Amino acid sequence: MTTIRIVFLGTSASVPQKNRFLSGLAMQIENGDVLLFDCGEGTQYQIMKYKVNFQKIVKIFLSHLHGDHIYGIFGLLSTMNLAERSNPLKIYGPPGTKMLLERFFGEKLENGFSYPIVILDTEEGFVCEDEGYQIVAKRTIHSVYTLSYAYIEKDRLGHFDIKKAKELNVKKGTKWQQLQKGKSVLSEENKVILPEMILGPKRRGFKIVIGSDGIYQEEDFVPFAMGADVLVLEATFSDINESKAKEKHHSTSRWSAIIARKAKAKKLYLTHISPRLDEEDNLEKQAQEEFPDAIIAYDGLEIHLNRKDLDKG
Amino acid sequence: MTTIRIVFLGTSASVPQKNRFLSGLAMQIENGDVLLFDCGEGTQYQIMKYKVNFQKIVKIFLSHLHGDHIYGIFGLLSTMNLAERSNPLKIYGPPGTKMLLERFFGEKLENGFSYPIVILDTEEGFVCEDEGYQIVAKRTIHSVYTLSYAYIEKDRLGHFDIKKAKELNVKKGTKWQQLQKGKSVLSEENKVILPEMILGPKRRGFKIVIGSDGIYQEEDFVPFAMGADVLVLEATFSDINESKAKEKHHSTSRWSAIIARKAKAKKLYLTHISPRLDEEDNLEKQAQEEFPDAIIAYDGLEIHLNRKDLDKG
Numbered sequence A, B: 001m002t003t004i005r006i007v008f009l010g011t012s013a014s015v016p017q018k019n020r021f022l023s024g025l026a027m028q029i030e031n032g033d034v035l036l037f038d039c040g041e042g043t044q045y046q047i048m049k050y051k052v053n054f055q056k057i058v059k060i061f062l063s064h065l066h067g068d069h070i071y072g073i074f075g076l077l078s079t080m081n082l083a084e085r086s087n088p089l090k091i092y093g094p095p096g097t098k099m100l101l102e103r104f105f106g107e108k109l110e111n112g113f114s115y116p117i118v119i120l121d122t123e124e125g126f127v128c129e130d131e132g133y134q135i136v137a138k139r140t141i142h143s144v145y146t147l148s149y150a151y152i153e154k155d156r157l158g159h160f161d162i163k164k165a166k167e168l169n170v171k172k173g174t175k176w177q178q179l180q181k182g183k184s185v186l187s188e189e190n191k192v193i194l195p196e197m198i199l200g201p202k203r204r205g206f207k208i209v210i211g212s213d214g215i216y217q218e219e220d221f222v223p224f225a226m227g228a229d230v231l232v233l234e235a236t237f238s239d240i241n242e243s244k245a246k247e248k249h250h251s252t253s254r255w256s257a258i259i260a261r262k263a264k265a266k267k268l269y270l271t272h273i274s275p276r277l278d279e280e281d282n283l284e285k286q287a288q289e290e291f292p293d294a295i296i297a298y299d300g301l302e303i304h305l306n307r308k309d310l311d312k313g
Helices: A043-049 A072-082 A097-105 A163-169 A176-180 A218-225 A239-248 A253-262 A280-288 A307-310 B045-049 B071-081 B098-104 B164-168 B176-179 B219-223 B239-248 B253-262 B281-291 B307-312
Strands: A004-010 A024-029 A034-039 A057-061 A089-094 A117-121 A127-129 A133-140 A145-152 A205-209 A228-233 A268-271 A294-296 A302-305 B004-010 B026-027 B036-037 B057-061 B089-093 B117-121 B123-131 B133-140 B146-153 B207-210 B230-234 B268-271 B294-296 B302-305
Touching: A004 A043, A024 A043, A024 B004, A034 A043, A043 A072, A072 A089, A089 A097, A089 A127, A089 A163, A097 A117, A097 B207, A145 A218, A205 B117, A218 A253, A228 A253, A253 A280, A253 A294, A268 A280, A268 B117, A280 A294, A302 A307, A302 B146, B004 B045, B026 B207, B036 B045, B045 B071, B057 B253, B071 B098, B089 B098, B089 B123, B098 B117, B146 B219, B207 B281, B219 B253, B230 B253, B239 B281, B253 B268, B253 B281, B253 B294, B268 B281, B281 B294, B302 B307
Parallel strands: A034 A057, A057 A089, A089 A117, A205 A228, A228 A268, A268 A294, B036 B057, B057 B089, B089 B117, B207 B230, B230 B268, B268 B294
Antiparallel strands: A004 A024, A004 A302, A024 A034, A127 A133, A133 A145, A145 A205, B004 B026, B004 B302, B026 B036, B123 B133, B133 B146, B146 B207
16 A cells, blocks of 8 residues: 655656656655645646646645746646636745746736635745645755755654553553544543553654755755655766766766765655766666665656555664 | 648647647748747647657747647747757747746846747737748637737749740740749840740649637638638537537637638648547537538647649649
């Protein structure tokens, strides 16, 4: 059973390629909500193609305001409107996001859509939280203000220990359920039973880090990405173009893999692939030299995370 | 040999469908130039998929400013820029086009692109001419100012009559070439020979009419489309939704077919197909009841026109 489903919607850098659309990634979380990271042109086509429920998108996180990461948002918002969506949509992005969308849609943004749109200009640090998770942002070194986002699940309560519950004489039924929700109850002897007396140690949740364009500064980014179950980073260049990467404020696949290794990530997915010929093989090879669990993402690639696997690990 | 190649890039109405992108049509003319009619989201992907040379696009004609017809222009212009295009691009569209693009790109539009962009707000009537053709526009009844465009080739000179040239004693070589270009020459007896004395009757060129959204008013639109070799019209609704078509200012496939019949078009291609289920078969059937040479267009459909066929007909 899938707890979290991640779908790469577009994995090309700057310009489209035959088999790669522009940047976009959808993450469907446990309650069915979809979080969308970036929205390059054609994102709504990919959402349809790869069977993501677009009306379940509750939050869109834009990394930066370059066209190849955002030109799909106009059509997506319009299509949601034509489909008579009613549930609110929140859009987070770097400073300037609100102005850009207000300038584009004009007054329509206020009350011309069938659903409320809330746009929140965001800086690095805490972005938002919801039941079960929070989103934190971190800047990268890029030509414009650019944010990477971390989806961090809150710790979950430990496993319910039936044996202990019986030992402490807690009546089965409602009281057990209360304890499982983290609430204290009274035992049959009217003693206060705290949940930590019955539940095992807290269990960590998933951490998924969606890195956007730019150079990831080790001292900042390694702690930000530390222990990520899924780490997505850019790989616009290969070793041979290191100087170009520096000049253009992009990463090589090797640099990203070094970050993954130092951050002890479980798995690295490289995206933002350039249309330059011949480089793709090198990208993967060079990354794997630093971090064997690295692969180049492609449009339609899906990652399925299972809560049970996390608890095992 | 193809003289004109027309490619349907997107044939869906309002929202994307699994196999239909949003509005766009490319026309490659005899000199290699490409004229693009509308530019819905994803047009640049379709241009790549269907092998249209996007750097050969010299003119873009926008029919109206609804998102499903224009949201691809931002990415297309940006990609041309990243590909370091240098040849100028002209964009024609209804009143408001210039303001929309200026507001979107800001100062960048003036000198931030690698190529000059000229934007011309256009009303119905003559739009522009170039070597060999002119473009004329006609309004339709729609919820916003909407233009259909006719590509009309200029008449070409008649066939060179070798027998007559010999009879009138015009020396073979340079003088024959001059006559073939429509210029007068002197015969061996120093008599003025006008081209019409040697050339057969003028030959008509192709006429291609790209109708956009709306209701086509017979009294206006039939003369506008008269004799079109290729007529492209919208078909958002079928018979059963006639009242909805009127209300929403769209056409049924039958209405469009009646226009085609009255305008004595050679062939009718119906586009702007709605995602409503089951209707597609009816659309084609109902159109063919009025005009047998009607078909429903699909993404990637190509029309190849050959000059020789025209001269035969």
